[in-house]
Amino acid sequence: MCGIVGYIGDKRASEVIIKGLKRLEYRGYDSAGIAYHNGTLEIKKGKGKVAKLEQMLEGGNSAKLGIGHTRWATHGEPNDINSHPHTSSSGKLALVHNGIIENYASLKKMLEGNGCEFYSETDTEVVAKLIESLLEKDPKDLKKAVQLALAQIDGTYGLAIIHTDFPEQIVVARKGSPLLIGVGNGEMLIASDASAVAEYTDQVVYLDDGEVAVIKKDEYQVHTLDDDSLIKEVHELALSLEEIEKGGYPFFMLKEIFEQPKAISDCLRGRLNAKEGTITLGGISRVMEQLTDAKRLIIAACGTSWHSGIVGEYLFESLLKIPVEVEYASELRYKESLIGEGDVMIVVSQSGETADTLAALRRARKNGALVIGVVNVVGSSIARETDAGVYIHAGPEIGVASTKAFTAQVTVLTLMAIQLAQYKGTISDEKARKLISELDSIPKKMQQVLDKSSELDQVSDLFSYAPNFLYLGRSFGFPVALEGALKLKEISYIHAEGYPAAEMKHGPIALIDEMMPVVVIAGTRHTNDKMVSNIEEVKARKGRIISIVTEGNEEVENLSEFSFSVPEVADELSPLLTVIPLQILSYNIAVNRGCNVDQPRNLAKSVTVE
């Protein structure tokens, strides 16, 4: 949550920072702000989007150093005063923060006792005041004051600090919130996400927790909180500007929906050999034995990634014959810790920075479990902290509503399940070959679904103002129902519930009347008869059936008011196709309702706080 950008070099800092903030706006968009200095500190900030901040900067300035922030509010409502940057009492120091300072109330009380005045309701302002109070003891060393302040702070932070008495440096620190240094030629950038620096450099240094760095135009030095000096690896970024721009689409979400055939091809490339009937996932090759010997698998994730995890559960249990538990990472991290040696945890995360998922993985590793990552963002915290892993290679996902990451995560979990089952001998050669060959044809079939997406226009228009939606699925259709409901509620603000179709009788059926659109996901052959009965139950209560079926499923089509078909595919792979019409339905409805699809209210792309 919250985006941070900083610049020091020969360019006009505010221009670089505004561009960077625009790229990071998907991380939070309640308010935005910038601080720069050329002797005296200037702050521009306020509630609203980065475009509004840009207007405040009209008229220009020549500062070559500055920091900026786009906020997702935790402490204090989104307003001008609570916007970052926050300043020290002297007005010489400004900082931006991503994370939560848990002991801010006691620190604030202590600082107030020393005469400090506070203006905002944020937890962040105490950090600015605390650093300044410590700097007074040794006014020559800003880094030291930051280290001393952080030693008193509980919580999480990505911090960037500037001070007019230190005109040639930015001090940054990280604990629990991502931060990287973009190493340029005669210039340096800092950012919470690589997309903000990609235009200027492909050389990045990822900071780890407990590190503080002093960034100058030509150099950076990284230290621990105890001031031990560190040598950090410089990574090469593989991120093209094209990938992080809309490329003619009105919204990133639509671009990302239509990118799915390519994303899945990229995900399969070099891993799947349809001719030989083999799969090779280099990232888990050295832990195959441990994975297949596991007593149980625990899949931990949040949101859409948790839905992919349920698809994973069905796949691993049926193909690999190992019991699987799918856990919300946020619950798992505070449960009685029964995970230990012999267990394998698979953490699924698009961003690789979700705070709860990161905490769950740390706990599992501490207890001796093997932890495998299924992650999109290369070099992210989760990717770096897992024992082994498989990247999903979906390319940057910028729309807050996850789309191509879901299908690429499911693809990786499918590849893993088949490869491990082949290794363990729990899948027949015939079945493995069939699944591999069908997986190979998924990008083509996805394209066929996308090519007829306009068939969803009419039903989208008809139900754009429905107050509620119900999504029902069985077996592999159930996680798709959950995902369809999540997509609709997060971008169109329509209340939607996803349920296992038969579970409907245990409560939600009371909601059904002639006003209720019920989306049924009927893409799995082995549960079709049962699904037909569930549809009849809805129809008997006058519910409006919108069905997603595989081609030729006339039985369900005939029971539906509206039906959309996807190409035939093995049941195990059906989520990869049936989810696409649901993504498009949500997108169409959100657009009809005038919603900002890429930046839905109250949300942020990557949830880096608890």
Ligand code: M6R
């Ligand atoms: O980056 P992650 O996959 O760990 O993120 C998990 C969730 O925050 C994310 O999937 C969220 O639910 C999306 N907004 C769903 O579209």
